[in-house]
Amino acid sequence: MVAVALEDIGASYGKHTILSGIATDFLQGGSLTAVIGPNAAGKSTLFKRIAGLLAGPGTVHLTGATSGKDAIRYMPQDTGGNAVLTVYESILLAAKQGSGWRVRDEELIGIDEILRALDIQSLSFRELGELSGGQRQLVAIAQALVRKPEVLLMDEPTSALDLYRQIEVLAFMQRRAATSGMAVLIALHDLNHALRYCDQTIVIANGRMRAGGPTADVITPAMLRDVYRVEARVEQCSRGRPVLIVDSTAA
Ligand SMILES: Nc1ncnc2c1ncn2[C@@H]1O[C@H](COP(=O)(O)OP(=O)(O)OP(=O)(O)O)[C@@H](O)[C@H]1O
Numbered sequence: 039m040v041a042v043a044l045e046d047i048g049a050s051y052g053k054h055t056i057l058s059g060i061a062t063d064f065l066q067g068g069s070l071t072a073v074i075g076p077n078a079a080g081k082s083t084l085f086k087r088i089a090g091l092l093a094g095p096g097t098v099h100l101t102g103a104t105s106g107k108d109a110i111r112y113m114p115q116d117t118g119g120n121a122v123l124t125v126y127e128s129i130l131l132a133a134k135q136g137s138g139w140r141v142r143d144e145e146l147i148g149i150d151e152i153l154r155a156l157d158i159q160s161l162s163f164r165e166l167g168e169l170s171g172g173q174r175q176l177v178a179i180a181q182a183l184v185r186k187p188e189v190l191l192m193d194e195p196t197s198a199l200d201l202y203r204q205i206e207v208l209a210f211m212q213r214r215a216a217t218s219g220m221a222v223l224i225a226l227h228d229l230n231h232a233l234r235y236c237d238q239t240i241v242i243a244n245g246r247m248r249a250g251g252p253t254a255d256v257i258t259p260a261m262l263r264d265v266y267r268v269e270a271r272v273e274q275c276s277r278g279r280p281v282l283i284v285d286s287t288a289a
Pocket of ligand 1: 075
């Protein structure tokens with residue numbers, strides 16, 4: 039199974055150092071890892087650095103991957119939608135990128151399966167430019183998945199989705215990671231999503247890694263006070279699930 043380790047990762051834009059000393063050895067395939075932290079902490083920059091879209095110090099160690107340079111895929115936060123392509127064409131194009139134009143039956147079956155799982159079959163013949171923000175986000179997830187990444191970096195993939203679809207998408211990603219062995223890193227602002235769907239969590243603040251490990255060990259009142267500047271606690275709900283309750287901003 040694929041695994042990613044980060045060794046002393048840094049990144050800069052021009053003279054501004056954005057990230058430094060990011061290190062972890064526990065990003066395993068088969069589950070979801072949340073990457074959390076305040077606005078401008080450096081989460082997207084970390085993803086771009088892991089995906090090789092930004093140069094910088096440190097090393098991304100990838101083990102167990104079979105698809106070479108295409109193993110890691112970054113799904114950005116803002117996905118443009120102005121191309122004059124239908125949803126289906128755009129997903130087919132994504133599936134065929136980097137390979138020949140011959141389309142095999144199993145590829146079409148794979149696309150249908152993803153469209154169904156994300157409940158967007160009815161959008162197949164709509165043009166990308168006429169989709170809503172949430173619809174575009176679902177299509178972007180489909181485009182990322184049909185390329186069968188072994189490591190998928192999803193930058194706030196549920197930010198435009200309604201409550202039902204947020205839960206559907208995260209539960210689907212959890213199942214997909216478990217069955218395919220893919221490692222999925224998800225930048226999230228909703229910490230309840232991290233608590234519910236992500237086995238591990240990494241906390242980034244001011245370009246530094248502040249904590250990392252099993253989600254329940256990482257999302258603590260002390261971390262929330264320190265990093266997010268809120269007084270908050272994690273309690274068990276009546277169904278036994280951990281729920282984050284924010285009481286106030288920290289003094
Ligand atoms: N292309 C760029 N050029 C210069 N500075 C940039 C660029 N992209 C991001 N930055 C800066 O890098 C810092 C980290 O940004 P980044 O997008 O990685 O944060 P983030 O944690 O993903 O934030 P958010 O939660 O708000 O999406 C910010 O101060 C941002 O202004």
